[in-house]
Amino acid sequence: MSMLDKIKGLMKGHPDQTRQGVEKGGDFVDKKTGGKYGGQVDSAQQKLNDEFGGRRPPTGEQ
Template sequence: MGMLDKIKDMIKGHPDQARQGVEKGGDYVDKKTGGKYGGQVDSAQQKMNDQLGDRRPPDQGR
């Protein structure tokens, strides 16, 4: 079982909390890098949400 599968098992039934975690993690990286990699962070957030089953655009939750 891969790491992503373990994470999926842990968040099963808690999609909103997982989405918030992805957003907070991305916001933290943006803050620490001064927004220098904002596009890459948004892309990574979207890919993570896609893997977790969320198909919303990254800016919709902000």
């Protein structure tokens, strides 16, 4: 079992914590890039949240 498979297994059972981590990671990337890749970051966050069962809160409720 690869490290990525282990991480996925740990994340599957904790959708709220996973969503928070994805949001923090995206915010970090946005800050470091000055928001230059905001659309791509948002898309990646959505895909990760869909994959692991976390639901992104509607805009303005973060």
